[in-house]
Each structure stands twice: as C-alpha cells, then as structure tokens.
Amino acid sequence: MNEELVPLQVEKNPATSRFELVVDGYTAFIDYKQEDDVIKLIHTEVPEELAGRGVAAALVEKTLNYLEENKNSLFPYCPYVFAYIKKHPDWKRIVNPNFPKYDEL
Secondary structure, three states, rough: HHHHOOOOOOOOOOOEEEEEEEEEEEEEEEEEEEEEEEEEEEEEEEHHHHHHHHHHOOOOOHHHHHHHHHHEEEOOOOOHHHHHHHHHHHHHHHHHHOOHHHHHH
16 A cells, blocks of 8 residues: 555545545545445545545555444445455455355455
C-alpha cells in the first residue's frame, strides 16, 4: 500500500450507504447494502484526481479489514472488489459461502 495511505481510516457512512476514504480532500467510496451481518459491496469509485496512487486498492483493503473486525461477511458484487479478492485469496475467508460466484474466487 502506498505509504501516504497507510494512516488513513476508512469510514462506514450509513447515511450514504458507503465506505469512504478521504485522500487530499477527495472522497473515494464503495457503495454497500447491508442485511444483518452481511455486507454487499456494489460499486467502487475513485475521483479522477486520485488516479494512479493505489487509492482503490487501499480502499478495498481497509474496507475488508473493517468488515473482518466487525464480524461481517461479504458479498463482493463490485467487479473491482471481486477481482481484488481473487488476486488476494486469503480474503475469501470473509466472503459469505452463499455468494453466487463463491466458487469462482
């Protein structure tokens, strides 16, 4: 992870249904839906101004850490999150086995 991103905290914002990471005044986010302890990550977006700095990967990693720490399981519907977990298969440990593409991770 880019050193400048390490100290930043991801925030769960229930008002917008987003996990948010503020970098240099810009907000990167992952849209989510929650049902009980299952979090469905839907869409990841990073402002153009932050492109090429590893913000999307940091946002996903910090969000996955948040989910694990809060004992949530995950449905990674967002293609970026799905690809991140596929590239880092140790994160499959928090993917809910009922996720339709679980066996593809």
